[in-house]
Amino acid sequence: MNRIDARFKWLAERKLSAFIPYITAGDPTLGRTAEGVLELEKAGADIVELGIPFSDPIADGVVNQEAAFRALKHNVSMHDVIGMVAWVRKSTEIPLLLFTYYNPVLAYGVEQFAKDCKAAGVDGVLCVDLPPEEDPDYKRCLDAEGIATVFLITPTSSPDRVELLAKSSTGFVYYVSRTGVTGERASMEQSVKGAVESIKRHTSTPVAVGFGISNPAQAAEVAGYADGVIVGSAIVRMIGELGDQPEMPAKVGAFVKTLADAAKSSNVGVHV
C-alpha cells in the first residue's frame, strides 16, 4: 500500500486528522531540507510536502516565491530533490509528496519522472498548474508506479469539475480554502466546512485543506471537519527568517509541533 494511503487509514481508525507541513526543497540547502523532513516527522507531521522550486511560481504568494528563488540561487533541480528523497528515505518511512509546477515535470519527461519518483520513495505528486484533462499521460504514468496524484479543488470549481477532480485524485484531495495564492491569512472562510462535506459526497478519498492556515487555532478548527490540515507559508517564512543557522531545524520543529498537536486535538467529525 502507498505510504499516504496507509497513513490515512491508520489515522481514520483513530478518527484523527493528518497534519501535512509544506517546505520548499533546497531552502536554505538540500541538506537542511533532508534534516527538516526528519525534524518535521519528530514534531508530529503525518505527510511532508516538498515544494520543487520554480522560476515562475504563479500560484504562490511572496513567502513561497522567495523560498523558491533562494533554492534556485544554487540551482536546485527536480533531479536533485528526487535524489535527496532517495537519501532521506533510508532513514524514514514518512509519506512524501512533491508539490511542483508542470514545466519541470515536462522537461524531466513524465514517464521517467514517475519511474524515478518510485525508485526514490516519493509517494505522491501535486502538479499545481496541471488540470487532469490537459495531460492524461501524467496520471497514467504515476498510476502505473503506484504514486498518488493529488489534485486541487477550489471555491471556484464547478460541480462537474469537483466530480472530475475528486475522481482523479488518489492519496487525498487538496481543497484550497480560498481563492488566491499560497500565504497566511488571519481568518478561515466559513464556507470551507460545507465545501469539504460536499466533496466527500463524491469520493471516499480523504480531503485535506490548505492555503491560508497559519496558526494552531486554525489548524484545530480545520481538523474538526477535514481529514488533513496543510500548513505551508507560515513554516516557510520561519525557515526563511532563520536561514542556515544551526538551531533552525529545532526551532521550526518546535513551531510545527504546536500545529501538529492542534491538528490532533480534534476528532474528524465527518468520520464518526
Next chain:
Amino acid sequence: MQQLKSLSETPSAPYPYPDARGRYGQFGGRYVPETLMHPLQELEAAYASAKSDPEFQATLAAFQANYVGRPTPLYFANRLTEHWGGAKVYLKREDLAHTGAHKINNALGQVLLAKRMGKKRIIAETGAGQHGVATATACALLGLDCEVYMGTEDMERQKLNVFRMRLLGSKVTGVHSGTKTLKDAINEAMRDWVTNVGSTHYVLGTVEGPHPYPLICRDFQSIIGREARVQLLEQEGRLPNLLIACVGGGSNAIGLFFDFILEENIKMIGVEAGGYGPETGQHAARFAGGVIGMLHGAMSYVLQDANGQIKGTHSVSAGLDYASVGPEHAYWRTTGRVEYAYANDNEALDAFQLISRLEGIIPALESAHAIAHACKVVPTLPKDDIVIINLSGRGDKDVSQAARFILGEEASL
C-alpha cells in the same frame, strides 16, 4: 471586377484551430491552477456570446472607426522600396492607431467584453508599456478601474509609458521579483486574477496564455490583415507575395497574417528578437534557442534550462523580451506555414534609423525588428513582388532608449 471582389473576401475554407480543447495541434491548451479553470470557461462562453452578438460587434466597430482611427493606412514606402531595390514595400501603419500601436485593438475589445460581463475592475501586464497604455486608455474610455503590472526593469526602460498610464487614471504596480520584466509582470497579474477573479477581468495583451486568450486576441487583432487585404486590392489590384511582422508574444503578426493564412502562395515571416545574438544566450529568439515547454498556461516554444526553469531573456525592445511565444505561432512554425527569423539588437537599431531617415517614420523598436529582417529579404525579391511589413507601433516611447544605444550610455534626453 468579379476577380477583385473574390480576392477581397477572406477565404472561407474551415480553419480548425483552436480545437475544442483550445489547442493548435500540440500547442496551446489551458495549463492553469484550478482556481482559474471555471473563470476561463466562463470567459470562453461570454466571448462566444459577444462574438455572435451584432450589437457588441457594432459597438466595437464604431469605437474602432471613431475613437481608434481605423482603418489605419496601408502606405506605399517609395523611398524604402528604391533603397532596397527589390519588391514593392507597403507599411501597415498601426503606429497611427490611437495610443500609437496595434495593442489598442485587443485592449478595447477585451475591456468592452469585460464590461459586458459585468466586471468592475481590469488588470493587465505590460512589457514595453504599449499594452498597458492601451488598456488604461480603454478603461478611461469605458469607466472601469485599471491596475497594470510592470516589471521594474521595464518601468525604468519605459518611464514615459509609466507616466502615460498614471495620467490615464490607472494604477501601475512595479514587479520586483524574478527578472523584473514581462514574464514576471504576467506572473503577478495571474496572482492578482487568481485572488480577485470574481470582480476582475485580466486583459492579457498578446496571443499567449491559456485558452481562450490566444483566440480572443487573434480575433481582435485580425482586423489588421482584413484591412490590409482590401487596401492593397484598392491600390494594386492584387494580393501581396510576402508579409513580415515582429513576434514577441506574436499579436501584431497574427493580426496581419491570419486573414491570409489559408492562401498558401502568400509567404509570411515572423521576426523574433535576437538580442546580442542567440549564440550569446542573451536573446528572445524562442524558435532559434527554445524547446517545447509550458509557460503561463500554454504549451509552446520556451527558453528554458535543462531542468525546465524559465530563462531570463534580453532584447533592446521590451515588447519582444519574453521567454515564450504564442501557441499558434508554434503550430505554424511546426507545419512550416510561417517562417521565423530573428534580428539582433544592432540590426534593429540600424533599421530604426534607416526608416526614420528614408520615410519620416520613427518606428517602435519592436517594429524595427521586422524592418531589419526586411533589409535582408526584400532586396533579393523581384521588383513586381509586393511585401507588406506591419509597422506595429510608433517609436516615441523608444527615443531615449535608442539614444543610449546610438549615442552612448551617457546620452540623456
